[in-house]
Amino acid sequence: MPRRIRSRVLPFWRDPAAVFGLRYADAEYVVWLDGGDDASGMSMLGRAHQASELVTAVLDAGEGATLGTGRIETVRPVADTRTTTATVREGAVLDLLAEALAMPAVELEPGEPAPGPLGWFGWFGYELGAAADGVPVSHAETPDAAFLFVDRALVFDHVARELRLVWLDSDDGSAWADAEATALGEMIGDDGATTATGHPHRSTSTTAPPAVAEWRHDAARYAELIEACQAAIVRGDAYQLCLTNRVDVDVHPDPAATYLALRATSPSHHGGFVRFGEVALLSASPEQFLLVEPSGRVSTKPMKGTRPRDADPVRDAELRAELLASDKERAENLMIVDLMRNDLGRIAELGSVGVEGLLEVEEYAHVHQLVSTVHARIAPPRSVLDVVRAAFPAGSMTGAPKHSAMSILHGLEQGPRGIYSGAFGYLGVDGGADLAMVIRSIVLAPSGASIGTGGGITALSVPAEEIEETRVKARALLAVLGAASTPAE
Structure with missing residues (x-):
């Protein structure tokens, strides 16, 4: 018999960060999909x-990794x-995951969304998708996928300032x-605020010397890798x-205190905290990988093209305009738009793939980003996991063509990406899903x-500019960890 979804709207509002800090921060298996302090959507805690x-x-x-085989554990x-x-x-692995992540039958009309996200919450690591495509991969320390079934959650509607409890009926x-x-x-x-928004039991302050950041590839080696990429493009x-x-x-x-510090310096509308025992993902991601609505509409928002922000409003506006006018950045974004159109076309109804909001600039605390939106409608009887199979890893994190790009990058990068450049979020009991890119994490x-x-990297890339872009993207994250943002030369 299908399980009923229950919900209860509470007669007060509470700040998600305060609730997390006081009541969820010490949990070893916890998920916070975080819309941010200025969110226009929803956040959830489970x-x-x-x-x-x-x-x-x-x-x-x-x-075996190249063949996409491995072990699935349920506990x-x-x-x-x-x-x-x-x-x-x-x-x-992907076949076993599809079985392991099966959803319970719930009482919902076809296409009707649940009153809040319930289902499997976690991440797909980059190597999982690369191996499924027959690409050699390196072994990662962290699980190649990890998902917790969340059947009771707190849902924060930031627009309505409404807090509700949502759960699957049980004893x-x-x-x-x-x-x-x-x-x-x-x-x-009234909002559940406390005198501090940090973790109530631990402090993030330290008198220890700055931490040492070890870059896998120093600037000189990274420049050589850029040149190798460009040689592959020329070929x-x-x-x-x-x-x-x-x-x-x-x-x-401390994972919770570190995440609270990260979200304070790098606000984002697709951030999140996922802790499963000894592994934690702390993300200030700005990029939505896949949004699947219960109605069957799916969209992805590839983000390619970056310029740093500047404290001087005039210079900041110049950087924004420079990004929008850059032939290199526009071409980079358009190539990934075409790739994502092709990926979604594999699972879409005929004629339903389209593009909206082409080459728009979104502004974040530390960078300007060039963003486009590709959408489609899933062809029945395909499901959310079919969409993931078709589109993962995201083209914005591989390049194009995808199989060739991932094969080349495996030889150049010389190590696993792990959770980074994978995707995290939830697969819902209502047939929907919301997955963000694991970047800025x-x-x-x-x-x-x-x-x-x-x-x-394109044929027009300038190595010095590409190296500086990697530093800009890492700077705020390293600062939270107390490490210098510039690698030793």
């Missing part, structure tokens, strides 16, 4: 309980370990809603290549913190 399931995927090493992460065991299956669902409403009602102030092996670099920082900060793992940064 965490694991005794019956919650976590699915993780790890690709086989070596040739209840906060249940009593004396009475629960993991379920492990091996085979084609203890109503009791959870009662307890959550009581706890939220007892928070201080006709690719039109564009999204070359990336990785920065490792030997620090182990910090990944915390047992080995320390890491940051990915990069940019699209």
Whole structure:
């Protein structure tokens, strides 16, 4: 029998950051999809309980990774370990994921959205998509995919300033809603604000010396890689290549406090905090990868073309105009638009693929970005995971043509991207999904913190400018970690 979705609108508003800091920050399995302080949409908070399931995927090493085979593990992460065991299956990872991420039947009319996002929340790592396309990949420290089933959540509607509880009916669902409403009602102030927006139990201040940032490729080597990309383009092996670099920082900060610091300096409408045990994703992503509506409409917003912001309004406006007028940046964006049109065309109804908002400039705290929107309608009986299969990894993080680009980049980058340049968000019980690109993000793992940064290389790229772009994109993230933004030459 289908499960009912319950919801309860609370008679007060609470600030998501305050709720997170006071009530969710210490959870080891928690998700916060964060619309930001000036959000015009929604945010949500959810965490694991005794019956919650976590699915993780790890690709086989070596040739097995190229074949897209590996291991899928399903476990209840906060249940009593004396009475629960993991379920492990091996085979084609995307096929097994499709089975493991199956949704329960829910009571909704066809095309009707749920009153809030419920379903599988987590990430797809870059190597998962590359391996599924038959491209050699490097082994990542973090899971190649990880998703927590969230069947009860807090949903914040920023426009209406409405806070509601949403949950799938269960034996203890109503009791959870009662307890959550009581706890939220007892928070201080009309908006739930406290005297500090940071983590209530830990401080982000430190007297330690600056952390050392180790760049996988120094400036000289990165310039050589850019030249190698351009040589591949001249040979006709690719039109564009999204070359990336990785920065490792030997620090182990508190994940929640670090995310609160990141969102304060890098506000974004697609940010998020995903912590699954020893691995945490802290994202200030500005880029939406896939938005799938329950009606079947799907859209993607490739972001290619960057200029830094400037404190001087006149100079800032000049940089914006320079970005919009740049032949190189416009060509870079248009190539990815064509690639995404082709990807969506593989799962779309005939004639439904289109482009809107072509080459628009969006402004963020540290950069101007050139953005376009591609949309389509999913052809039945295809599902959200079919869309992910068709479009992942996103063309904005690979280059074009996609298979050739990823193969070339694997040989040049000489290491895994991991969660960086993958996608995170949710796959909903109502058939919808919202996935953001994992860019402008910090990944915390047992080995320390890491940051990915990069940019699209074309025949017109100037190495010095491309190197500076990687530094601009990494600067705010490194600052949060207490590390210098400029690598040693």
